[in-house]
Amino acid sequence: MPHPVVAIGRLICVLDRELRLNWLNERLAGVLLLLAVVLYAAGATWLLLKTLTMLMPLAGWIVAIILSYTCLAARSLHKESSRVASALMDGDLHAARHYLSHIVGRDTDQLDEPDIWRALVETVAENTSDGIIAPLFWLTIGGPVTAMAYKAVSTLDSMVGYRNERYLMFGWASARMDDLLNFVPARLTALLLIVAAPFAGCSLSGAARIALRDRLKHPSPNSGYPEAAAAGALGIRLGGASSYNGVSSCKEYIGNQQNPIDEHAYHRMIKLMYISTLLMAAACMLSAFYLRGFRVQFV
Numbered sequence: 001m002p003h004p005v006v007a008i009g010r011l012i013c014v015l016d017r018e019l020r021l022n023w024l025n026e027r028l029a030g031v032l033l034l035l036a037v038v039l040y041a042a043g044a045t046w047l048l049l050k051t052l053t054m055l056m057p058l059a060g061w062i063v064a065i066i067l068s069y070t071c072l073a074a075r076s077l078h079k080e081s082s083r084v085a086s087a088l089m090d091g092d093l094h095a096a097r098h099y100l101s102h103i104v105g106r107d108t109d110q111l112d113e114p115d116i117w118r119a120l121v122e123t124v125a126e127n128t129s130d131g132i133i134a135p136l137f138w139l140t141i142g143g144p145v146t147a148m149a150y151k152a153v154s155t156l157d158s159m160v161g162y163r164n165e166r167y168l169m170f171g172w173a174s175a176r177m178d179d180l181l182n183f184v185p186a187r188l189t190a191l192l193l194i195v196a197a198p199f200a201g202c203s204l205s206g207a208a209r210i211a212l213r214d215r216l217k218h219p220s221p222n223s224g225y226p227e228a229a230a231a232g233a234l235g236i237r238l239g240g241a242s243s244y245n246g247v248s249s250c251k252e253y254i255g256n257q258q259n260p261i262d263e264h265a266y267h268r269m270i271k272l273m274y275i276s277t278l279l280m281a282a283a284c285m286l287s288a289f290y291l292r293g294f295r296v297q298f299v
Helices: 004-022 026-055 057-070 074-089 093-100 113-160 172-181 183-200 204-214 224-234 263-292
Strands: 238-244 247-254
Touching: 004 026, 004 057, 004 113, 026 057, 026 113, 026 172, 057 113, 074 093, 074 113, 074 263, 093 113, 113 172, 113 183, 113 224, 113 238, 113 263, 172 183, 183 204, 183 224, 183 263, 204 224, 204 247, 224 238, 224 247, 224 263
Parallel strands: none
Antiparallel strands: 238 247
């Protein structure tokens, strides 16, 4: 069925073109883009749920549950990453590079097998925060309306939040807002990955130690937290050289290379993702019950 994020992405494409044609100040145009997209996503969600709830409460509940589900990316993250892993295990490097290009921002056409496994583990670790824990956090705070507003900001960051000539000014507001909204969830994700480590056959002490030591070694103010916790739990080293749109980039190393980054590391990362998701869901349900009891409001 049509996905709300697809509609948000199409709106961003239209506004990207129109605002660039009609505004000389790119930073101001970027602020307007952020406001327009977030208000559209949150406003449309609120109006839809409010109308359905007034006309038919059960329909409002069902649509609210569906919209909430679309904000969570655990299933799609597992599905898309497993396509890369399966291609690698079948020895099809070309297919693995192709599938990987769908879920990472780096150039993939020259990556060898170890670099593909590293990119795969990094993106699962990072998106455990951005695609699962953060939406659950904002769902708990304000329901589907707040969660959809978060998804709008996340989609904006993925489309215009680049530090290149085209988007440095235009995407500045979206990138900074994404950093702000992920500040707490990223740190919660690191904590959840540490707690989840022994249940996934990983090292709790390693996750805690590397998270504390290497959390600030990532260019992003947030991504280093889940990546460092995951690297410590798995006993692997992330970071290093990558290429983005033909431009080489060398990130600081995160973690220690105690174990190889291979299919076993990937499968343990998937276990960490699911266990962290269950822990977060339980914490959110308990928090919501403590704050609101049995009274659940979707709008």
